[in-house]
Amino acid sequence: MEIWFSSGLLKWYKKNKRELPWRNETDAYKIWLSEIILQQTQVIQGTSYYLKFTINYPKIGQLANATEDEVLKMWQGLGYYSRARNLHATAKFIHKEHKGVFPANYNDIKALKGIGDYTAAAISSFAFNLPHAVVDGNVYRVLSRLFGIETPIDSSLGKKEFQQLATDLLDKKEPAQFNQAIMEFGSQYCKPNNPNCEACIFNSKCFAFKAQRVNQFPVKAKKTKISNRYLNYFVLIDKKNSVLINRRSENDIWKGLYEFYLIESDKEVSTQELLNNSKLKKTIGPKPNLLYSSKTYKHILSHQHLYAKFFVIKTNGLFAKSEKTILLNKLTELAFSRLIEKFLNDCKLKEIV
Numbered sequence: 001m002e003i004w005f006s007s008g009l010l011k012w013y014k015k016n017k018r019e020l021p022w023r024n025e026t027d028a029y030k031i032w033l034s035e036i037i038l039q040q041t042q043v044i045q046g047t048s049y050y051l052k053f054t055i056n057y058p059k060i061g062q063l064a065n066a067t068e069d070e071v072l073k074m075w076q077g078l079g080y081y082s083r084a085r086n087l088h089a090t091a092k093f094i095h096k097e098h099k100g101v102f103p104a105n106y107n108d109i110k111a112l113k114g115i116g117d118y119t120a121a122a123i124s125s126f127a128f129n130l131p132h133a134v135v136d137g138n139v140y141r142v143l144s145r146l147f148g149i150e151t152p153i154d155s156s157l158g159k160k161e162f163q164q165l166a167t168d169l170l171d172k173k174e175p176a177q178f179n180q181a182i183m184e185f186g187s188q189y190c191k192p193n194n195p196n197c198e199a200c201i202f203n204s205k206c207f208a209f210k211a212q213r214v215n216q217f218p219v220k221a222k223k224t225k226i227s228n229r230y231l232n233y234f235v236l237i238d239k240k241n242s243v244l245i246n247r248r249s250e251n252d253i254w255k256g257l258y259e260f261y262l263i264e265s266d267k268e269v270s271t272q273e274l275l276n277n278s279k280l281k282k283t284i285g286p287k288p289n290l291l292y293s294s295k296t297y298k299h300i301l302s303h304q305h306l307y308a309k310f311f312v313i314k315t316n317g318l319f320a321k322s323e324k325t326i327l328l329n330k331l332t333e334l335a336f337s338r339l340i341e342k343f344l345n346d347c348k349l350k351e352i353v
Contacts, residue, residue: 086114138186
């Protein structure tokens with residue numbers, strides 16, 4: 001089916017592909033690592049993390065033997081931290097159940113935690129040259145525009161239709177090259193915004209280009225509902241420069257990461273109203289010293305807009321031994337969200353305290 005597409009795409013790729021650290025890799029562990037890192041992450045950002053992980057954990061057993069805190073700290077700044085937790089859990093599973101050898105077939109790969117259709121297809125084709133077509137955002141975009149497919153990509157029907165088309169188009173002799181090529185083409189030419197249509201090798205056949213409807217593809221049925229959250233963080237520091245911290249454990253954003261004392265509200269709240277919070281007052285004791293109030297930090301996630309403020313308070317007493325604390329000069333050893341990391345970089349706590 002559509003031989004012109006496969007042959008033209010592979011010819012373009014062999015001439016124009018970028019040199020990336022994982023591109024000529026056949027080690028399934030490193031391919032898996034790159035794919036997990038690059039989910040929801042641009043190549044320019046993900047590359048440094050990939051290199052950091054492969055240097056510190058060159059073999060899957062070394063990643064398996066790391067602590068979750070160590071893995072999350074190394075992941076800090078990449079976001080979508082469930083990826084890091086699943087990465088670590090899967091490494092431990094492969095190390096124990098598969099004796100450190102990455103599974104070599106699609107179904108076994110897909111059965112691993114944190115791996116779906118796309119990632120299983122990517123690993124099985126890139127590492128083992130198996131004929132499984134990848135379908136990611138780049139592929140949806142290229143195929144929907146080229147063939148004028150208006151089935152929503154976020155519908156079950158759309159997912160099946162695009163998967164079948166990608167499978168039909170797949171060059172069975174060079175599946176790894178084909179999969180790399182179509183994603184590269186979507187990334188470099190058929191971009192979400194301002195695609196390079198004039199220079200596109202397929203513009204004479206592209207439905208969206210000829211119909212002047214490029215920006216209308218791919219089609220989505222649902223609009224993402226955005227919620228607003230207001231996070232009021234209190235950096236509470238006692239007389240011995242111990243900082244009160246909490247490790248997030250609920251099934252919410254940033255699970256497994258550390259944070260400061262938090263009061264979450266459904267709207268913006270005044271500083272005085274926050275300071276009058278009975279639970280906070282009990283924690284900080286009498287005559288606390290408010291050393292610093294931050295600006296409002298806006299942090300955008302896929303379904304949430306976060307508005308955060310930070311208040312640095314020095315207490316006159318000591319925290320109870322039952323409280324989770326860390327010395328001020330040890331804070332950088334913990335894995336925080338990118339939002340808190342931004343505050344710490346701006347604030348320079350040691351100078352304030």
